[in-house]
Amino acid sequence: MKNQQTAIRRTAEQGWLSFIPWSLHAWLVPVAIAALWQMAGGLGWISQALLPTPLMIAKQFVHLGVSGELWGHFEVSILRAFSGFILGSLTGLALGMSTGLGSMAERTLDPSIQMLRTVPLLSLIPLFILWFGIGEFSKILMISLGAFFPVYVNTFLGIRSVDAKLYEVSRIFQYSKLQLLTRLILPSALPNILLGIRLSLGVSWLVLVVAEMMGTSAGIGYMIQDARAYSQTDIVFVGIIIFAMIGKLSDSSVRLLETRLLSWRETYKG
């Protein structure tokens, strides 16, 4: 009886949602906010210089896109973030695997890495500028340092959480060292490794923006910084939207990879 009541209440609550296609549910809140925002701006409640309306931002977006300026910045940013991410996450994967697999490497290498990890990354920026200048190399190195830690920590964790019972099975079946790695350890650690990659992508974007705001002449971060200097708030918004879009896109692609590769997992789906 009680169950029935909850069931009825639930359908009543979700009733109006069912008129909207399922795939659009995530857009409800953003669209509502944009509509409110547009209205507030259109009625003159908010200064356009501080908060341009969504339509103005969209116009500026199209304008920058057509003139080609946007793509130039976009390309530079993508290249920086991507090369930094690849460099950092691959190093993280390699070192995480070596400390995860060998207790020798764990005892000698891991303490130093853990110590480095506690240093706030952004406090190292002055040092990087002193050592490597403000060129591309310095930026990519900073991004890769940021991308390194999430992958390193999670790879190590993933390898160390391999089920000892399955390891016993692989011993009985006489798996070779390589088979042990490719057929037991890596598949077991994959959920953690992918989580590390997702976190690492997020950090890559964060460090990219910081790196691009400190002395450079191209990139989305520079575009934002430059627009701020001339109080072009709409361009600042265009930059933020670009970051949001790329961030979401890269995150979604890793999640897609997760659902594909980890479909075997039996987990709570909410």
Add this chain to the structure above:
Amino acid sequence: MSADTLIIEQVNRVFQTPAGKVTALKGIDLRVRKGEFITLIGPSGCGKSTLLKIVAGLDTSYEGSVLLNDKPISGPSIEKGFIFQEPRLFPWLTVEKNIAGNLSLKHKDVRKKVEEYIALVRLEGFEKAYPRELSGGMAQRVAIARALLRNPDVLLLDEPFGALDAFTRSHMQEVLLDIWQNNRTTMLFVTHDLDEAVFLGERVVIMNPRPGHIRSIQPIDLPFPRKRTSSSFQELRTKVLREFEKVEEPEFDTGAGI
């Protein structure tokens, strides 16, 4: 080469614990013929699982000698199949890939053998299923197929049906007997279930704890398939139970009859 596949002689196993030395096994002697079905029964702590791990090669810190086909056991290998209490399947692999393990299904003879063993444990139609989609009994059958595919000289089973419900358990016992009668794989089966021990074993090894040693060995001269309700089955069951009760009672208590 002698007629006995497995020869265990004067095996002792001592564990070092913070509280001191604990003797888990003392003076174990057991000879297992090729193709024989042995069940090991005893209360918890009698060292039956420890003995099985030693034969499997998972535990090598023992004294005495354990010979499999006249060769000492130095470590785990595919000659000694092992079925654990849990199926221990790789959750990211399908049934057929779990059975194949480190062998490639791309090889024709591997694929053929995998199909053969899937049929043997009656899992046709579940080749592409993941472990999470299987019931406990089905998962354990996958584990049995996986062990048998390697064609082991001896199959070691550590309370393999202990976690299953009564119906599934008796079904699995019949499946295992079927397989044994077809393949004649030597079986060493640890259990704490008296019925199971008498139903399956050609000989029941009764073990005693503190320190773990073999109390007696009871031959079960009943033809297969056995009927649990038959009077001869009940008679042997009572006989083993008597030994078993002697195990549970202190030595000086002679009044332990039924």
